[in-house]
Amino acid sequence: MSPRTALLAALLLGAGACSNDWRTDMWYQPSLRPEDAPRPQPDRSVPLGAVPHYESRDDTEALANPVAPDARSLARGQALFLARCAPCHGPQGHGGGPVSRYFPPAPDLAYATVQARSDGFIWGTISYGGKAMPPAREGLSVRDRWDLVNHVRFIQGRVHAP
Ligand code: HEC
Numbered sequence: 001m002s003p004r005t006a007l008l009a010a011l012l013l014g015a016g017a018c019s020n021d022w023r024t025d026m027w028y029q030p031s032l033r034p035e036d037a038p039r040p041q042p043d044r045s046v047p048l049g050a051v052p053h054y055e056s057r058d059d060t061e062a063l064a065n066p067v068a069p070d071a072r073s074l075a076r077g078q079a080l081f082l083a084r085c086a087p088c089h090g091p092q093g094h095g096g097g098p099v100s101r102y103f104p105p106a107p108d109l110a111y112a113t114v115q116a117r118s119d120g121f122i123w124g125t126i127s128y129g130g131k132a133m134p135p136a137r138e139g140l141s142v143r144d145r146w147d148l149v150n151h152v153r154f155i156q157g158r159v160h161a162p
Contacts, residue, residue: 051142057124065119067146069159077151080144084136093155104132110156122149 032039041047054060067073082091088106090097095108107114114122126145129135137145153159 054124054128056128057121057130060120060124060127061118063118063120063123065123065146065149067143067150069150069153071162073147073150074154074159074161076144077147077149077154080140080148081151084140085148088133093152106133109152114152115156115158119146119149119153122152 081089081093085093086097087099088097088103089095089109090100090106093109095106097106100106117125123145125133126140126148127135127137140148150159154161
């Protein structure tokens with residue numbers, strides 16, 4: 001036997017010894033497959049940038065408004081209202097926006113029923129929607145939504161422009 005043939009024979013023997021586990025597909029591997037459940041998070045861990053989680057406006061009813069209705073908040077609230085809410089609630093917030101012709105009409109925000117809502121409930125309506133109103137939180141920070149609550153209170157005549 002030449003040294004070359006001996007080497008070849010040794011290699012073939014070695015390959016033969018593990019032939020059963022010589023996978024040619026990527027199915028059997030230690031990594032997680034798409035259909036596997038994610039690994040559970042470690043006990044008592046908290047995600048980075050965690051914020052409280054609410055399901056609907058019923059959960060936010062008791063939240064207190066942390067943003068004072070100062071000039072800055074009211075100006076921001078009004079700008080956001082004109083961009084996001086006026087199509088349904090009208091530019092003054094008293095209903096009759098153009099979308100209301102094709103959608104369940106959006107109410108006058110100065111109605112007594114809306115006046116009686118808590119700030120937290122209005123914040124939750126903006127964030128998670130109402131019975132017919134779609135959620136409006138996309139692209140709005142928590143603070144933006146409190147500025148909108150302040151503007152709704154301005155529409156209701158309950159806070160006044162400084
Ligand atoms: C697509 C149309 C639409 C848009 C956009 C919209 N709303 Fe509404 N909104 C409604 C309708 C319809 C209702 C009444 C039925 C309901 O509660 O869902 C309503 C109800 C409300 C109420 C009263 C909730 C209650 O039950 O007392 C508030 C407050 C309100 N909207 C604020 C806003 C604010 C602020 C924005 C902008 C961020 C906004 N809405 C954007 C359609 C809209």
